[in-house]
Amino acid sequence: MKAKRKINIVTLGCSKNVVDSEFLMKQLDFDGWEVVHDSNDTSAKVVVINTCGFIADAKEESTDTILRFVEAKNQGIIDRVYVMGCLSQRYKVELSDEIPEVDGFYGVTDLPIILKDLKTNYSKEVETSRLLTTPKHYAYLKISEGCNWGCAYCAIPLIRGKHISRSIDSLIDEASHLANEGVKELLVIAQDTTYYGLDLYGKRMLPELLDKLSEINGIEWIRIHYAYPSAFPLELIQTIKKNPKICKYIDIPFQHISDNMLKVMRRGTTKKETVELVNNLRKEIPDIAIRTTFLVGHPCELENDFDELVEFVKKSKFDRVGVFAYSEEEGTYAAKAFPDNISPKVKNDRLDTLMELQREISLTNNQIEVGKTYKIIVDRFEDQYIVGRTEFDSPEVDQEVLVSKTKGHNVNLGDFIKVKITSCDDYDLIGEIV
Numbered sequence: 001m002k003a004k005r006k007i008n009i010v011t012l013g014c015s016k017n018v019v020d021s022e023f024l025m026k027q028l029d030f031d032g033w034e035v036v037h038d039s040n041d042t043s044a045k046v047v048v049i050n051t052c053g054f055i056a057d058a059k060e061e062s063t064d065t066i067l068r069f070v071e072a073k074n075q076g077i078i079d080r081v082y083v084m085g086c087l088s089q090r091y092k093v094e095l096s097d098e099i100p101e102v103d104g105f106y107g108v109t110d111l112p113i114i115l116k117d118l119k120t121n122y123s124k125e126v127e128t129s130r131l132l133t134t135p136k137h138y139a140y141l142k143i144s145e146g147c148n149w150g151c152a153y154c155a156i157p158l159i160r161g162k163h164i165s166r167s168i169d170s171l172i173d174e175a176s177h178l179a180n181e182g183v184k185e186l187l188v189i190a191q192d193t194t195y196y197g198l199d200l201y202g203k204r205m206l207p208e209l210l211d212k213l214s215e216i217n218g219i220e221w222i223r224i225h226y227a228y229p230s231a232f233p234l235e236l237i238q239t240i241k242k243n244p245k246i247c248k249y250i251d252i253p254f255q256h257i258s259d260n261m262l263k264v265m266r267r268g269t270t271k272k273e274t275v276e277l278v279n280n281l282r283k284e285i286p287d288i289a290i291r292t293t294f295l296v297g298h299p300c301e302l303e304n305d306f307d308e309l310v311e312f313v314k315k316s317k318f319d320r321v322g323v324f325a326y327s328e329e330e331g332t333y334a335a336k337a338f339p340d341n342i343s344p345k346v347k348n349d350r351l352d353t354l355m356e357l358q359r360e361i362s363l364t365n366n367q368i369e370v371g372k373t374y375k376i377i378v379d380r381f382e383d384q385y386i387v388g389r390t391e392f393d394s395p396e397v398d399q400e401v402l403v404s405k406t407k408g409h410n411v412n413l414g415d416f417i418k419v420k421i422t423s424c425d426d427y428d429l430i431g432e433i434v
Helices: 015-030 056-074 086-098 111-117 156-160 168-180 206-213 235-242 259-264 271-284 303-316 333-337 344-369
Strands: 006-011 034-037 046-051 080-085 138-142 185-189 221-224 246-251 289-296 320-325 373-381 385-389 400-404 416-424 428-433
Touching: 006 015, 015 034, 015 046, 015 080, 015 111, 015 138, 015 185, 046 056, 046 086, 056 080, 056 086, 080 086, 080 111, 086 156, 138 168, 168 206, 185 206, 206 221, 206 235, 235 246, 235 271, 259 271, 259 303, 271 289, 271 303, 289 303, 289 344, 303 344, 320 344, 344 416, 344 428, 373 400, 385 416, 400 416
Parallel strands: 006 034, 006 046, 046 080, 138 185, 185 221, 221 246, 246 289, 289 320, 400 428
Antiparallel strands: 373 385, 373 416, 385 400, 416 428
């Protein structure tokens, strides 16, 4: 019997890259390849690296990974190395000149081309199917590509182009396939999920899409990520409020709060509008968990701008917060318009200040949860714990619930269980099965 061709797909970067890799993997699997993911298995002689090119650290990680596999090729450990994704999209010419040992570079929409070079036919039969790399009970659902906003600091439109929505029919088809494979939780992602549908249907259609997704048998939780705050569709709040399958959770990257910085960053919103949106969400859905991110050290950020951001975080007491230090990206508006003259030390000090503040807020928020009972989804098992999440937490980026293993409880991966919270720390809850 002829041995299967074996290929290793290595994924770097964000959840949108994860989805791209999973589509590629399904096509390869359907054509007869044996596919492994992020593997050190040297019996896979062909490697495809899906790169990130968003910020400096991500570009460095992607470049280092390429060089590591090129060295393995030079040593005869593997035969071929291909590179796809954001870094390859943006710097294809430069990378081809600097790392000629790579067998091919491909952009973010070059799936048919890379398959052709791998002597694999693109199959329409599985174009809405994926080979999951996440645990089988949850999956990302990427509803659109690209972005139209043009924030000053962001290179995504340069890499992935303008916003292009996928059709509702194709997304329902994909989500149905995922549900049939055992997926219970959909994490809806895009560069801006709230923009969904404007290009295809002439209006924002995220609420309608969410309602249709919730009709799919087997899908029990639907979670919204990356909702842009400007022109936020208020009907979405009612959809979250009324639909029991949609998690009382939303990820809205506010990035800043001072009007000066929102204007400099070209965010298309104001402090007043931002505060009103937060207040509206909490008024209509009192138990909603709001996750957000902030960018510090952006050009023109003065001390009083940062102080204003600190006060906003103190007052808002967000459930989940991520903080990033500004990284100048060539070709962006900010790189052309402003010198990157805030020192790395000041950037890091501001980042640390916000993260320490959020640690204290998170601990206070968690202490309030002690004694309450929640439904959680089981993500994995550790030595003495069942590890899961409430509807108020997303995998990989948010906190978890650690549940002591108890004799007599038969719990499987992906199960929903009821847990009483007995204690907590800064970023995790600890509980016991009810």
